[in-house]
Amino acid sequence: MKNWKRFAAVAMSVMCMGTMVACGSSGSASNDSKTGSAGSSSKSQTITVVSREDGSGTRGAFIELFGIEEKDASGKKVDNTTDDATITNSTEVMMTTVAGDEAAIGYTSLGALNSSIKALKVDGAEATAANVKSGTYKISRPFNIATKGTVSEVTQDFINYILSEDGQKIVESNGYISQGNSGAFTSNGASGKIVVAGSSSVTPVMEKLLEAYQKVNTGAKIELQESDSTTGMTAAIDGTCDIGMASRELKDSEKSAGLTNQVIALDGIAVIVNNKNSASNITSEQVKAIFTGETTDWNNVK
Incomplete structure (x- = not known):
C-alpha cells in the first residue's frame, strides 16, 4: 500500500512538472506571436542591408538613382553604402540571401523577380515593365552590349539578331522594355565562335537570345561568361570576349578605351524584401537612409 502511495505521488509530481512545462511553452508561443514581422513589429528588428559587389552594374545604377553615391568636395564620386551591408556577387545570390532573411532588404533586376521574394512599391509606384515604360516607376537603367573595333561576321550577325524584331520580342517576353527594333532578321550565314x-543581370535575357539565335544560325557557337558589368567591359577592351554586357551606362574611361555600346533593353531595378516582411511601399528617401546606414531598424520605416 505504501509502495502504491509512493508511486502515485511520483506520478502526480511528473504530471505537475509536465503541466508547468506546457504552460511555459504556451507562454513563449504567446510572446513570440506578438513579435510580428519586419516592417510592422513593435519589437526592435535590425535591418539586414544586402548589396552587390563593387563592379556590379546593378549596384552602380542603384546607388546613383537613389543618391547613395554622392560627390565629395573634390568632385569625386563616393559610394556611401553602409559598411555593415552583406555583399553578394550575383543576382542569384542576392535573391537567395533576401529570401532567407526576414529582416533583409536588397535590390535586383526587374526581369529577375520571382515568388521567392517581394518587390516593394517605390514612392507609390509598382515595379513593373509597364510602369518603367510609362515613366511611372523611375528606378531604371539600360542594358548595354559593347564591342571594340571591327567585329567578326558571326558576332555582327548575332548583334543584328538581338536588335531585330525577333530579338526584341524575346527582350519584352522576358520582362524587359524594348528600345525599338531594326525590323525583320535575315542571317548572313556566318559561322564561328562568339564569347x-x-x-x-543581363545574363538571363542573353541566354534566351543566344538560344533563339543559334536555332536560326546553327553555325554559330556562343560561350556565355557570367560575372559583372565592369569585368565584362574590361574583357571587351582586352579582347578576351567579343561582346561585353553591362547593366548600366558605360563609363567615360571605357568609351575612351575604344568601346562602342548599344542599348538592347531598358530594365527596372526592384527594391526587394523577404516575403514575411509586412511592408509594401517605401520612399526613395527611406531607401537611401537604409543603404547609407542612417536607418537601421524596421520600426523606423513607416
Whole structure:
C-alpha cells in the first residue's frame, strides 16, 4: 500500500512538472506571436542591408538613382553604402540571401523577380515593365552590349539578331522594355565562335537570345561568361570576349578605351524584401537612409 502511495505521488509530481512545462511553452508561443514581422513589429528588428559587389552594374545604377553615391568636395564620386551591408556577387545570390532573411532588404533586376521574394512599391509606384515604360516607376537603367573595333561576321550577325524584331520580342517576353527594333532578321550565314561576358543581370535575357539565335544560325557557337558589368567591359577592351554586357551606362574611361555600346533593353531595378516582411511601399528617401546606414531598424520605416 505504501509502495502504491509512493508511486502515485511520483506520478502526480511528473504530471505537475509536465503541466508547468506546457504552460511555459504556451507562454513563449504567446510572446513570440506578438513579435510580428519586419516592417510592422513593435519589437526592435535590425535591418539586414544586402548589396552587390563593387563592379556590379546593378549596384552602380542603384546607388546613383537613389543618391547613395554622392560627390565629395573634390568632385569625386563616393559610394556611401553602409559598411555593415552583406555583399553578394550575383543576382542569384542576392535573391537567395533576401529570401532567407526576414529582416533583409536588397535590390535586383526587374526581369529577375520571382515568388521567392517581394518587390516593394517605390514612392507609390509598382515595379513593373509597364510602369518603367510609362515613366511611372523611375528606378531604371539600360542594358548595354559593347564591342571594340571591327567585329567578326558571326558576332555582327548575332548583334543584328538581338536588335531585330525577333530579338526584341524575346527582350519584352522576358520582362524587359524594348528600345525599338531594326525590323525583320535575315542571317548572313556566318559561322564561328562568339564569347559574350559580363553582367549577371543581363545574363538571363542573353541566354534566351543566344538560344533563339543559334536555332536560326546553327553555325554559330556562343560561350556565355557570367560575372559583372565592369569585368565584362574590361574583357571587351582586352579582347578576351567579343561582346561585353553591362547593366548600366558605360563609363567615360571605357568609351575612351575604344568601346562602342548599344542599348538592347531598358530594365527596372526592384527594391526587394523577404516575403514575411509586412511592408509594401517605401520612399526613395527611406531607401537611401537604409543603404547609407542612417536607418537601421524596421520600426523606423513607416
